[in-house]
Amino acid sequence: MHLWPSGSTSRAHTHPRGHLVYAAGGVLSVHTERGVSVVPANRVIWIPARSTHHHRAHGDTDMRIVFLPPSLARRTPARPAVFLASGLAREVILTLTGTRQLDRGARARLHRVLVDELHETHEQPTHLPExxxxxxxxxxxxxxxxxxxxxxxxxxxxxxxxxxxxxxxxxxxxxxxxxxxxxxxxxxxxxxxxxxxxxxxxxxxxxxxxxxxxxxxxxxxxxxxxxxxxxxxxxxxxx
CATH class of the missing domain: 1.10.10.60 (Homeodomain-like)
Structure with missing residues (x-):
């Protein structure tokens, strides 16, 4: 969980693991080599491992990040992609990134549910290709x-x-x-x-x-x- 004031921007960076980015409040623009994706509260963006990106907050923004294990990351696109965040996906993300203590098994089950839900909703881009x-x-x-x-x-x-x-x-x-x-x-x-x-x-x-x-x-x-x-x-x- 990252609480960002409006206008905050991260530096361009990468992560060794792929991850999902969700704005529980506010709006994020996520800049990758493929263009700009605008992520409101009903979208979630997938960023593969080692993909260079940076974020910008529009409005006070509650940014949530969920890193996926490689076994589940293989089921996601090899490029940045935006998916519809269904009600179930939203609740799973909020649970994974909230204050509730989860054991390893519960966290793994929620990760699987989240990836399954993204597969069901398919890609729903709010993406402006470069x-x-x-x-x-x-x-x-x-x-x-x-x-x-x-x-x-x-x-x-x-x-x-x-x-x-x-x-x-x-x-x-x-x-x-x-x-x-x-x-x-x-x-x-x-x-x-x-x-x-x-x-x-x-x-x-x-x-x-x-x-x-x-x-x-x-x-x-x-x-x-x-x-x-x-x-x-x-x-x-x-x-």
Whole structure:
């Protein structure tokens, strides 16, 4: 258990064992070589052994870390991955990282339950993959600086020196999604951070580029699995 004030950041580091990171309160952004994952209260991120990463807290954050033995780590992806934190997974993580004294057998059983539960829920990314191509990186910087920018891909291409067709192909080949899917994911990641900092839904919708709160709520719910209001109140969804 690590209690971090808003804005706290760790240095880039690795661990010899793979581990799960969960924000019981607040929101974490976890930066790896594959990009940035935003981890609200209904997500948990898996970080494999020796994977370089660092964290940042958005809002006062209660970070929980569960290290897995190698026998269970082999059942998880070989890359960082984000999973839905069901109600059961959440309670197991809180028990493993809480003040209750557990013997080795109980801890091992809870570890197995947790990994089984992640397998049942599958991956549910709130993840923004990191572009490699310089032109995609330039587009990403523009929209990260101003997520409300509603420029078309063609207009952005003129600013970075690439055609819309080329950029569209790069988004598909490098990031596995369309430009519009990626931009929506970027906006939702920004929205999670702003909500954790205490901003209201209307202001967040406007800052992140939605024309009205209702369209923001629909997009946010489709990706995060809960409404912005319920998310701010600390509610999570389960499976």
């Amino acid at each position: 572009p490699r191509d310089d032109r995609l990186r330039a587009v990403a910087r523009i929209l990260d600086d101003n997520p409300a920018d509603g420029s078309t891909l063609a207009a952005l291409g003129q600013r970075v020196g690439a055609g819309a067709r080329t950029l569209s192909r790069l988004f598909h080949d490098e990031l596995g999604m369309t430009f519009y899917e990626w931009r929506t994911q970027l906006r939702v990641c920004h929205a999670l951070v702003l909500l954790a900092q205490g901003h209201d839904t209307t202001r967040v919708a406007r800052f992140c580029g939605w024309a009205n709160p209702s369209s923001f709520i629909a997009a946010f719910t489709a990706i995060v699995g809960t409404t912005p209001g319920r998310h701010r109140a600390g509610g999570i969804t389960g499976t």
